[in-house]
Amino acid sequence: MSEEREGLTPPVPGWPEESAIRLQKAEGLRAAGVEPYPNRFVRSHSLAEVAAAWGARTAEQLESEPATVQVAGRVMLLRPMGKASFATLSDGEGTLQLYIRKDEVGEDAFKLLGLVDRGDFVGASGTVMKTRTGELSVKAKTLTFLSKALLPPPEKWHGLTDMEVRYRQRYVDLLSNPEVRKAFVTRSRMVGEIRRLMDERRFVEVETPMMHPIPGGALARPFVTHHNALDVDLFMRIAPELYLKRLVVGGLERVYEINRNFRNEGLSANHNPEFTMLEFYAAYFDCRDVIDMTEALIAGAAAKVAGDQPLPFRGREVSLRAPFARVRMNDAIANAFASDPAAGFTPDSLDDEAQLDAYVRSEAFAGACRRAEVDRDGYLALSHGKRIAQLFGDFAEKSLWAPTFVIDYPVEISPLSKRRADDKGVADRFELFMCGMEVANGFSELNDPLEQRERFLDQVRQRAGGDGEAHLMDEDYIRALGHGMPPTGGCGVGIDRLAMILTNSPSIRDVILFPHMRPEAGRKPPAV
RNA sequence: GCGCUCGUAGCUCAAUGGUAGAGCGAGGGCCUUUUAAGCCCGAGGUUGUGGGUUCGAGCCCCACCGAGCGCACCA
Numbered sequence: 001m002s003e004e005r006e007g008l009t010p011p012v013p014g015w016p017e018e019s020a021i022r023l024q025k026a027e028g029l030r031a032a033g034v035e036p037y038p039n040r041f042v043r044s045h046s047l048a049e050v051a052a053a054w055g056a057r058t059a060e061q062l063e064s065e066p067a068t069v070q071v072a073g074r075v076m077l078l079r080p081m082g083k084a085s086f087a088t089l090s091d092g093e094g095t096l097q098l099y100i101r102k103d104e105v106g107e108d109a110f111k112l113l114g115l116v117d118r119g120d121f122v123g124a125s126g127t128v129m130k131t132r133t134g135e136l137s138v139k140a141k142t143l144t145f146l147s148k149a150l151l152p153p154p155e156k157w158h159g160l161t162d163m164e165v166r167y168r169q170r171y172v173d174l175l176s177n178p179e180v181r182k183a184f185v186t187r188s189r190m191v192g193e194i195r196r197l198m199d200e201r202r203f204v205e206v207e208t209p210m211m212h213p214i215p216g217g218a219l220a221r222p223f224v225t226h227h228n229a230l231d232v233d234l235f236m237r238i239a240p241e242l243y244l245k246r247l248v249v250g251g252l253e254r255v256y257e258i259n260r261n262f263r264n265e266g267l268s269a270n271h272n273p274e275f276t277m278l279e280f281y282a283a284y285f286d287c288r289d290v291i292d293m294t295e296a297l298i299a300g301a302a303a304k305v306a307g308d309q310p311l312p313f314r315g316r317e318v319s320l321r322a323p324f325a326r327v328r329m330n331d332a333i334a335n336a337f338a339s340d341p342a343a344g345f346t347p348d349s350l351d352d353e354a355q356l357d358a359y360v361r362s363e364a365f366a367g368a369c370r371r372a373e374v375d376r377d378g379y380l381a382l383s384h385g386k387r388i389a390q391l392f393g394d395f396a397e398k399s400l401w402a403p404t405f406v407i408d409y410p411v412e413i414s415p416l417s418k419r420r421a422d423d424k425g426v427a428d429r430f431e432l433f434m435c436g437m438e439v440a441n442g443f444s445e446l447n448d449p450l451e452q453r454e455r456f457l458d459q460v461r462q463r464a465g466g467d468g469e470a471h472l473m474d475e476d477y478i479r480a481l482g483h484g485m486p487p488t489g490g491c492g493v494g495i496d497r498l499a500m501i502l503t504n505s506p507s508i509r510d511v512i513l514f515p516h517m518r519p520e521a522g523r524k525p526p527a528v
Numbered sequence: 529g530c531g532c533u534c535g536u537a538g539c540u541c542a543a544u545g546g547u548a549g550a551g552c553g554a555g556g557g558c559c560u561u562u563u564a565a566g567c568c569c570g571a572g573g574u575u576g577u578g579g580g581u582u583c584g585a586g587c588c589c590c591a592c593c594g595a596g597c598g599c600a601c602c603a
Contacts, residue, residue: 016538017572018554081566082559101560118553132561155539155552157564162539164595176539220602239603265602266529275603373599431603438603469602494603507596518594 011150019150025115026148034112036148041123044070048094050128051136059130071096071138072123072146074175075116077156085113086137089122092174092181097137098124109143118156119149167515180510183503186305187511190502191258191495193304194278197297203254203280208243210236210260216477217241217416219469221264223273236262239492241416244281245445246480248488256280258495269507270437273516276495281445285489287418287428290442291405294432294491295322298403298439298498306502313435314506316401324403324432329388332396332406340368350391351425353384360387368395385412400433409443415455415471417443432493435501442491449481 008020026036045053050069054062073089073096083102088095102110104126116122123144129137154160159176166173166180173180195205213232215222217239225234240257247255258278265271278297282289302311302320310317327335330347337345349355359365360379369376374394379387388410400406407430411419414427421428429443446452456478459471499511509515 016554018538021554077564079562079565080559081562084560084562086562086565088563097563099561103560129561131563133563135561135563137561152538152553155564157552158540160539162535162595164535165539167595218603261603263602266600268599268602269597271602277603375600441603492603497603 015151018152022117022148022150022152025117026150028115029112029145029148032108032112034145036145038144038146041072041144041146042070043072043123044068046093047071047073047089047091047096050096050138051094054128055136057128057130059134062127062129067128068125068141069128069138070123070125071098072121072144074149075118075120075122076153078116078118080113083110087116087122090175097131097135098122098126098140099129099131099137100124100140100143105140105143112145113143116145117149117152119151119153121146121149164517167509167517170513183499183505183511184513186503187495187499189305190301190499193301194297194493194495195258197300198256198280201254201293203256203282204252206244206247206252206255206257207259208237208240208247208257210262212237214472214474216472216474217243218261218263219413219415219471221468223262223264238263239277240279241490241492242474242477244279245485245488245490246477248281248283248445249480249483249485253283253486254281267516269509270497272496272508272512275508275512278493278495279490281488281490283486283488285444286487287407287430287442287444287489290444290489290491291326291407291430294440294442294493295324295403295405297493298432299324301498302502311501312504313501316435318402318435318501320403320434320501324405324434326405326407326430328408329392329396329406329410329426330408332400333388333391336391336395336399337368340364350388356384356387383412385410389413397433397438398436401435403432403434403439405430405432414443415459416446416452418446437497437500438494439497439501440491440493442489445485445488445490447481447485447488449478452481453478 008017008024010017010019011023012019029036050071054067071089073091075087076090076095077088079086085100087098087100089098100110100113123146124138124140125142126138126140129139131137154172154176160166160172166177198205211225211227211234212222213234215235215238217237218241220238222235222238225236226232227234239261240259244255244257256278258276260274261277262274264273267273280293282293285293299320299322308321310319328347330350333350334345334347345355345359365379366376372395379390382390392406408420408423408426409417409429409431411417411425411427414429417427417429419428420426427443430441431438432440446455456471456473460473463470463472496508496511499505500508503511505511
């Protein structure tokens with residue numbers, strides 16, 4: 001036999017030798033008049049449906065009232081035992097055992113069973129039964145070959161663990177690791193529940209451009225692409241915000257979009273270059289209404305798909321039950337420095353520019369930075385508002401594990417947000433943090449066209465000063481506000497990060513089916 | 529971008545600087561209620577790539593490719 005196997009060449013360069021053996025089996029099927037890739041097979045039940053309908057019956061009941069079914073699936077395990085075989089089928093949703101006896105299916109069909117490998121798809125019709133050990137099975141009367149897998153599946157016990165292969169070849173990951181499928185189904189249900197909650201509140205789902213002539217709505221670097229016919233550069237959107245607010249101007253008072261954003265930044269456990277955001281805008285909402293709605297959406301979706309109890313995440317637990325904590329940014333910072341008497345600032349004194357400047361330059365602050373492994377020198381070049389935001393990010397944000405709305409942001413880093421009516425020094429804005437991640441960002445939308453224009457001009461000056469993430473001037477957006485936008489509140493929610501928490505996935509790559517990776521070595525990009 | 533760790537058979541993993549192994553899978557044989565079925569036999573490798581050190585390198589050094597984690601930037 002080994003002589004026969006000599007010179008076996010895989011059908012595709014680089015494929016393992018086993019693929020050549022599997023191809024021979026496919027040809028063996030053809031030689032016996034069996035099509036290895038037939039067009040159609042009609043199932044009477046999915047595998048889970050068989051279990052649901054007959055799983056509770058006893059072997060005797062199944063024998064006295066025989067039920068005939070037609071099932072199909074991928075062969076996950078094969079246990080051949082001479083003149084009988086057991087096969088475990090999976091259709092992704094459920095599994096079911098096939099019991100194949102030579103004296104039931106006939107000699108020819110049983111011989112063809114020898115050409116079936118793990119990974120192949122087969123169909124069977126037969127009667128539902130229970131084995132001696134009580135496992136629900138289908139005793140096959142006829143077998144139908146449905147599809148040949150030329151490549152061998154991963155090892156049956158350990159499955160596929162190589163992270164690189166799991167992400168690059170997600171199809172293999174999905175077929176060999178059931179919990180992966182579960183995470184993505186949960187993600188889908190979560191998005192479905194969010195849509196239902198939005199629809200229930202009479203929000204209209206819309207789609208706005210993914211390619212923007214002026215990237216806007218967030219402070220981030222965009223991807224650049226080019227439109228040949230128009231001969232203009234376009235930018236993959238970093239946020240849909242400015243388009244959605246144009247719709248509010250036009251009278252779509254409640255709009256939302258669940259779609260991808262693209263930001264040209266590093267990859268990490270919390271960052272993928274393209275990620276999914278829910279953004280919603282509602283006329284006559286202010287920041288507080290938006291907070292309430294965001295809380296209801298997240299708590300509601302979590303309760304629906306993951307239950308109302310605390311969820312495990314990154315070795316800890318988190319409860320997404322409402323109400324979430326609320327804290328002013330200055331309070332969070334002062335709290336983070338409470339054990340450091342040298343800091344000596346109170347929430348109010350943080351607003352004192354001269355005092356904060358003195359502290360930032362002090363040896364005490366340099367020591368605090370060393371302890372927190374934070375770059376102190378970076379603070380020296382920052383303006384007051386950015387220092388506040390940086391202090392929060394460096395010293396307070398990481399400790400926010402339970403869901404917490406942080407409010408009262410510096411206006412300077414909030415160019416699209418209204419000021420608080422009762423405190424013009426801060427933006428009427430919040431961000432929601434949980435599990436050390438930012439999950440949502442919302443505010444009372446700035447609708448004064450002339451103040452918006454001034455804010456843009458200020459951003460343009462910062463950009464000229466070297467800030468590549470500062471906002472660009474968008475004259476059409478100013479023109480839209482010029483037609484009048486009602487008082488409006490809006491919010492963006494990071495869908496991937498929420499999905500991470502609801503599926504106990506430590507990396508964003510575990511909730512994105514095809515996360516971005518470097519191109520595989522040796523594969524040249526196609527000529528365009 | 530920087531730092532640390534990793535890359536060995538189709539898969540999961542071993543191997544003091546001294547003959548590259550095991551389990552699963554695949555191949556041959558036995559087996560009509562198995563459960564990661566079992567038993568017997570034989571096969572399977574350019575140790576990510578390219579250099580270097582050494583009598584001798586999977587192991588040590590350098591570069592490159594890819595991945596994981598951490599930092600930085602961000603949501």
